[in-house]
Amino acid sequence: xxxxxxxxxxxxxxxxxxxxxxxxxxxxxxxxxxxxxxxxxxxxxxxxxxxxxxxxxxxxxxxxxxxxxxxxxxxxxxxxxxxxxxxxxxxxxxxxxxxxxxxxxxxxxxxxxxxxxxxxxxxxxxxxxxxxxxxxxxxxxxxxxxxxxxxxxxxxxxxxxxxxxxxxxxxxxxxxxxxxxxxxxxxxxxxxxxxxxxxxxxxxxxxxxxxx
Numbered sequence: 001x002x003x004x005x006x007x008x009x010x011x012x013x014x015x016x017x018x019x020x021x022x023x024x025x026x027x028x029x030x031x032x033x034x035x036x037x038x039x040x041x042x043x044x045x046x047x048x049x050x051x052x053x054x055x056x057x058x059x060x061x062x063x064x065x066x067x068x069x070x071x072x073x074x075x076x077x078x079x080x081x082x083x084x085x086x087x088x089x090x091x092x093x094x095x096x097x098x099x100x101x102x103x104x105x106x107x108x109x110x111x112x113x114x115x116x117x118x119x120x121x122x123x124x125x126x127x128x129x130x131x132x133x134x135x136x137x138x139x140x141x142x143x144x145x146x147x148x149x150x151x152x153x154x155x156x157x158x159x160x161x162x163x164x165x166x167x168x169x170x171x172x173x174x175x176x177x178x179x180x181x182x183x184x185x186x187x188x189x190x191x192x193x194x195x196x197x198x199x200x201x202x203x204x205x206x207x208x209x210x211x212x
Contacts, residue, residue, distance in 0.1 A: 025119075031130040033129075064152060072148065080168075089131065089153035089154075091131075102137070106202070109205075110134075133154075162200060162201075
């Protein structure tokens with residue numbers, strides 16, 4: 001895992017320059033943004049989004065067009081979700097509370113197909129995770145409640161929504177809760193192999209977007 005410093009345009013707050021660290025995760029394409037927080041006796045300040053700076057790291061073609069917010073109680077599991085076609089890149093973060101966030105590469109033909117990565121997002125660590133189109137995403141709430149935000153690169157298309165069973169053994173995700181609270185649609189979701197056989201999954205390509 002390598003760490004890069006992403007310089008920003010100078011933004012002054014209490015005589016300090018706001019900057020952002022970016023961490024490249026083990027699954028290629030996943031990026032962890034770590035805002036630099038400036039605290040004093042009054043509280044704290046950090047820049048949560050700057051379009052030009054993010055596009056310099058993600059590419060000029062990455063444009064966030066829709067924001068979604070969910071509120072979930074402890075033990076709630078939402079996932080694993082993706083949209084195909086009309087794939088969505090996502091920038092996800094937690095405003096309050098704590099979740100275990102999980103991303104799986106489900107692009108057919110990807111050298112990392114079926115692999116997943118898990119990490120903690122919380123209101124305390126203020127991390128933001130960028131998830132490219134073609135990856136399935138889900139999270140489990142670890143705190144009493146969690147306020148979760150998604151920034152998306154395409155609009156919601158209900159006819160393109162896909163769910164993969166959260167406890168699919170092919171994904172092998174080690175959720176810390178054996179009996180989470182799961183919605184009816186997620187509980188009835190097919191496994192990865194079923195979607196693969198039905199040719200419902202995105203296809204890995206080399207080049208811009210890495211998916212079709």
